[in-house]
Amino acid sequence: MNNVAFNITRMRASYGNKEVLKGITITILPNSVTALIGPSGCGKSTFIRSLNRINDLIPSFRISGDILYRQKDIYDQETDVVELRRRIGMVFQKPNPFPKSIYENIAYGLRIHGFTIKETLDEIVEASLKKAALWDEVKDNLKQNALTLSGGQQQRLCIARTLATQPEALLFDEPCSALDPISTAKIEELIHHLKKSYTIIIVTHNMQQAARVSDYSGFFLLGELVEFGKTQDMFTAPKDKRTEDYITGRFG
Amino acid sequence: MFRKNKFQKLKEDLIEKLLFLFSLVSIFVTVGIVAVLSFETFAFFKEVSLLEFFTDTQWTPLFVRKHFGILPLLCGTLLTTLIAMLIAFPAGLISAAYLSEYASEKARGIIKPIMEILAAVPTVVYGYFALLFVTPLLKKCIPGMSGFNSLSSGLVMGIMIIPLISSLSEDAFHAVPMGLREAGYALGSSRLQVSLRIVLPAAFSGVCAACVLAISRAVGETMIVAIAAGQQPRLTFNPLVPIETITAYIVQVSLGDTPHGSLEYRTIFACGMFLFVMTYFLNIVSYKLRKHFQQVYE
Ligand SMILES: Nc1ncnc2c1ncn2[C@@H]1O[C@H](COP(=O)(O)OP(=O)(O)O)[C@@H](O)[C@H]1O
């Protein structure tokens, strides 16, 4: 059990009295990519947003079950949410760079965690942009406002910004749904590289993308995890009829 | 059939014209005010030079030895405005940040109506509050203070303006996309860091617009200063002595028995024009800032 990133048992979540996750049990291994697929509204975002407690911002949100990261209960009263979120980074569906310069976007996370020495900041900014495969495109314009970048560049900037604070796990919630195919390909390639050093969970409703980037896949339907296993197995020989129907495009 | 239609069309045309006429009324009134102001101001400056108006350090149009230097009045206006903004800006901003980033639905439901009440109090009440409550209170701590002074009127004016800054800044905060906050929290920011380092800078031009509008409001505020700040035009930044603002001077002359058409009487139009240009300019700046803010998040 030591080599497990997330260990989740009977996770139930609701907004007000509308239950949207109905008992999810899943184990996520480190240094792997896990793709979560399923039709829209089935609770994928709710699930992934529970893992770094970003859903705490929604007043009506309620959650129960055993939700462990590295053997520690994420929802324990003692949990330091700030530290948790630093260790579990997140990239959102819509690129959301701050309306600041490219440099400041990445330095932000470092500054709030107490980094002040300019050389260190410069170094980490450069390293993060390189890891996110954006350095070559922006290295001469670090002072430029991030909002002037293209959508694909903005999303890679958001990835770089997340990497800068040195997380262990990365959560991606449909990171490519607002991007063109070329940007999408770049980000998929990036995820492939990042796998070596990070535990990655990616929500996507693009099945080809799931098949391309992931080692494990989970199929969500109406708040339940219908099937979970090796991506190869799931896409070639799904065990559940509903998974098969979804993958072959018979519904959803 | 045919006739009825024609009649209906006539009716609709008539209604449209009527509505148009009513909307013209406000335009005519505005044009009329500017015209009267300009006319009287022009007449005033035929007798008093612009140079004197802007450089003389005394304002004594009602005395035997007449001086027409706007500076003392301007100084009074700026002083009360400054004191008001020193109160209203931080308090308004903090309350906006609290309401937008911290408060629960329940807390907001209690505080917002209180703010609205604060904004609905007639300014004459604020004026007497300054004169009869705040000044005596301050006098206990500051013995040398006069009964009329800019400090208590400025303070009370600041309190009056808090809701304006608060609600306009809160609107600006609300317009900041939720995604930016989420990004901030996801990087491990505390609530305070999200408020100060992400939401506030993102809403900066909106907050500036709110402030400029508040300054314009303070510059034009009349009742409080007419009641509690005194009637002594004085070129000073001492907040403890009686002063006079531009607006208070206009009230003083309007209520007095200065004969119509005289030079003394015309001073109020010159002052009014000056005030009008100042607040107009401030409002334009505020409008431009708001426009700029809206463009960022289209
Ligand atoms: N903030 C919210 N308040 C209330 N209901 C929500 C909220 N966010 C999502 N939901 C509901 O929860 C369900 C699951 O949504 P979500 O997790 O976003 O699904 P997915 O990401 O798979 O499309 C949907 O029915 C959605 O309407």
Ligand SMILES: [Mg+2]
């Ligand atoms: Mg979603």
